[in-house]
Amino acid sequence: MSDVNPTRVAILGASGYSGAELIRILLGHEGVELVCVTSRSEAGRCLGDVFPRFRGVGVADSLKFIEPDIEEIVATGAQVAFLALPHGVAAGFAGSLLEAGLKVIDLSADFRISDAGVYEEFYGIVHPDPALLAEAVYGLPEVRSGEIAQARLVASPGCYPTSVILPLLPALADSLIDPASIHVVSMSGTSGAGKKADASLLFAECNESLRAYCVPRHRHLSEIEQELSIAARQKVTISFTPILTPVTAGIYTTVYAAAQNGAQAGDLERSLGNAYGAAPFVRLLGENIPPDTKHVTRSNFIDIGWAYDSRTGRFVLMSAEDNLVKGASGQAVQNFNLMSGLPQTSGLIGL
Amino acid sequence: MSDVNPTRVAILGASGYSGAELIRILLGHEGVELVCVTSRSEAGRCLGDVFPRFRGVGVADSLKFIEPDIEEIVATGAQVAFLALPHGVAAGFAGSLLEAGLKVIDLSADFRISDAGVYEEFYGIVHPDPALLAEAVYGLPEVRSGEIAQARLVASPGCYPTSVILPLLPALADSLIDPASIHVVSMSGTSGAGKKADASLLFAECNESLRAYCVPRHRHLSEIEQELSIAARQKVTISFTPILTPVTAGIYTTVYAAAQNGAQAGDLERSLGNAYGAAPFVRLLGENIPPDTKHVTRSNFIDIGWAYDSRTGRFVLMSAEDNLVKGASGQAVQNFNLMSGLPQTSGLIGL
């Protein structure tokens, strides 16, 4: 239906949950031709066999997984590569793909932290390709659409960070809250842990279970604090506790922050409205209206509600997103759209 | 098996979830003879018909629900009455039952708030029987076992309050945390909302859903702050956000509080150990060990873990309990045991 040729796209590491979600979105994206999917474990099998959901749709019955070999990937004619690989692995591919002339959208953490030392501190490994860090753009479209549109290498944000940064950023930038007062609790669905055979993620272990993990220092703190600090124009350190909950998809984030400079609910609403009035995927629900993850699953929306508690002088900010869509693959496609000169919403309007 | 005669017990409002859980526990309690269950909606039907789970067990096939009429209740010979009635309703029964010589354990909020004005502020009604407030004992067995043992009227604490108060109390009493720094997020299963035909509680509305509610001021704040203030010897005001999660049973509470006076994890551990070393239903898991609701469901345990975050100077306290057991009916039976001179654990050792 489009006059222009679709962009040829490769997905590296397409057999996990983020990869599958990318495939789901891209199979319905009119501006995309999916030409390459890689997976060490599934090489040789076609998309529809690995993911029965996709059988009979587009190229799913013909396109086969290949090994993640740079030459073979380049030979498919791919113009853009999505990296849905583990951290530490993704950075090993980015440089070669860029050299071969592809643009790269990385869903791992490898290019999100601008400081290689902080990366090493939180991820426990020396950064595999620190030279690329300066070029990489932290791909939060609501904040850096211009930079993203010009970028060759975009680091698409993590699921928790997106859910924490977007509600907080305007209030920090507008000095409505005390940067030292931020307390966050986030609940996530189990797909966030990936498709790995781990007994603690079995249905019988997650069903009827609520449990915190990575207390008190989750890796995602590094990129959350990096971005909040930029907005606040000062170093921001926060408390963050992730909770595993028995839903497949979804992240629900609750943020407390102390109001300052006399800010109240109306000020917060104006600040959010100014920041996101034109953002197609941020829905501002209103004061005292909590979001609900079931209204955003499988869509690229993030819903934000808020309240002001006059008893404590604190704001409560609440956000809901699908961890695999706005928290991963949908946001990556939103970045792709910006990099490709397409409307941000291309391929992402499905509910 | 016991030498002494069992106590004859009545449950008023036995057709809801708390009532059913009371029945479940009391049917297996050797020190109890269940002689009366009331329910306006189920009057005339026997226990086993209303709750198929209980068919064939003890008196379940013979004991019939009656209307909640004081004379009829007294006529059953009941010595102790559990009130599993809505707030505002429970208080209408307590006085008459006490006059008739019964002891009363109220699971509603009616006698938890010692100040009738605060009750009216949070519950929106004038207290039905304020004269009894002075006599009522807030029934947290880990804190007031002596008073409970002497009481005629015990107000058994709410589910959220138990999960918040128990982890915080020792730290507040020992001045390890700043009372003005408390931020709480609690997740609850849907049974906490009761067995009422409300479309927002349908399976299809709760499954794959995470959502906050009653933001920013939940009713349970009143009793939480009352008890924390007593422990801290000053007025304590906190932030509290409840989240509805797709589990049937369980509450998971995460508390942030700023360390003060140089307190660190070891100090907190000692404080908790001193407070609860002899408490049969508090399990202290250890530093950086988050609890998991699936390990406490259907038991009367509350599991507590903690962490100290040196980056922020804050403690994280986490607790897990079954909202219907330690958060309601199990705790009520624990109070019953104390009031009856039985071991706290009688009838409550089941896993």
Added chain:
Amino acid sequence: MSDVNPTRVAILGASGYSGAELIRILLGHEGVELVCVTSRSEAGRCLGDVFPRFRGVGVADSLKFIEPDIEEIVATGAQVAFLALPHGVAAGFAGSLLEAGLKVIDLSADFRISDAGVYEEFYGIVHPDPALLAEAVYGLPEVRSGEIAQARLVASPGCYPTSVILPLLPALADSLIDPASIHVVSMSGTSGAGKKADASLLFAECNESLRAYCVPRHRHLSEIEQELSIAARQKVTISFTPILTPVTAGIYTTVYAAAQNGAQAGDLERSLGNAYGAAPFVRLLGENIPPDTKHVTRSNFIDIGWAYDSRTGRFVLMSAEDNLVKGASGQAVQNFNLMSGLPQTSGLIGL
């Protein structure tokens, strides 16, 4: 993007689960302009307020529910009306809408049973408009695409019937199975029971619960046997047991039928292939490959697997569909597409 004008569409009874699913699909359908949604309970509120999932999408923030008044519906210029109303109610609207020149797609049972006596037997009420029964077409697109394309009034099949009829029809038509040997067990998600405030459908009642209902005679037997009898060219009577399972969406059907005339797995596969080779929404998985509801939820696909048990001489047929999509609203849109001269897949390719 289309050259032709979109069709103006009304949905009557749009506030339930089938109605919401229709809205979800039609908001993304390029050949449709949604001009009217009715609901007695939600009249006056806009789509996005009633269904937060739709906020910010298409007309969701501007289109308001109206009362189901024929004149007002006609005044919106609607050309096609979907009836997502309870049985008995839908038939009261169909005639007037047809008279006003609209085409009607009824998702209720009212026009599925060609014999008004059978309708009365199974639904317990006299048919409200039997004169229209002769004209109504049972809208299984895989069986009657030609008739549907010409119809003014289409009775879109029920969720269980679609899941039972599609796997069985070819084998019956080709005389591969004994029509007297059919035994069916179907499992359904709770959304199939509708969005009604019924305590037995609460999360706490459905979670961790498996239970049969309407044993031994469910209403859907009437349309299942009607369609199977047509295919078999003889009266077919079957056994059917529906089971409520804790999923929101999905129907899983297991069918046993005795092979006859020496039929084996290969014969069944050929029969299914001949019948559905060109059907865009039937996916034939293969011998001994059971379907899985999670691969079809939110899509209009029905997945079918089968096995031949030489020990008993019986076939096992298994199907999986989304009860609200292929089992209700997706199929209704598939019928709409046929009636509108559009490809069957218009607006239905989303995954």
Added chain:
Amino acid sequence: MSDVNPTRVAILGASGYSGAELIRILLGHEGVELVCVTSRSEAGRCLGDVFPRFRGVGVADSLKFIEPDIEEIVATGAQVAFLALPHGVAAGFAGSLLEAGLKVIDLSADFRISDAGVYEEFYGIVHPDPALLAEAVYGLPEVRSGEIAQARLVASPGCYPTSVILPLLPALADSLIDPASIHVVSMSGTSGAGKKADASLLFAECNESLRAYCVPRHRHLSEIEQELSIAARQKVTISFTPILTPVTAGIYTTVYAAAQNGAQAGDLERSLGNAYGAAPFVRLLGENIPPDTKHVTRSNFIDIGWAYDSRTGRFVLMSAEDNLVKGASGQAVQNFNLMSGLPQTSGLIGL
């Protein structure tokens, strides 16, 4: 509380779900002293560390897992051993334990099939110890309480078999149904698959999923048909399809069977009543009353309902049990009680 000394008990393979359930029950069993638990993977850790649910209960904080070494097991003084080991492995231990003077209750399939050839056919391995088959008693207490009470080696039945055999046995024995007409569909919770790190059992793969497996020939057919054939006094072959459903615990079985000799619902009810009137764990719900798994989870009950469909002349039998309790560990303890001269209900009355 008991006058007699408790029996010293060992559990081999105690780290899986059946083993954990055995521990849960035996920790509350007054006639049992748990003296030994084995697990290759958990050797050296105490019960409460491996299963946080058990912390603080009985011996859970002191008893440590040991390697499954016969000498060490015998050295603990154990008088009875429960084998919660995989099939093929259990049979390797039984003989040595019997020789050492222990009684053995095997929860695996190893001693359930009296014909070693059938075992090999269905389990794909040569039976490790066929000489013991003649001595082993198939431990269905409702059928063979006398033999069980005398046995040294009891093969405790599987979860599916218990749910299928108990409802069918009386009707077959009393010739009310045609043995050639049996069609079974059973739904199981995921704990039935065991605690193994298998990606297909992850929460994100099982949630919102219904799927058949092992079609058309599940291993449990061998013991089901063996027992049904004994009751029917002829070879019985049935159809059986297991379905994996998103519950942790529970099996729901639906059985169709053609009435014969003019049998109707009343005859079936009498037959069931005669067979199970004195069975403490079989609850006969009544005609047209389907059971519900949520009423039997964590209890040793099996609930049975039934219907007669005059349209087809077939009975529908429905049963619900907890797959880990009546379907495994509870039944094993029921057998233990019989073998120990205790009431069948000892330690099993918990709800």
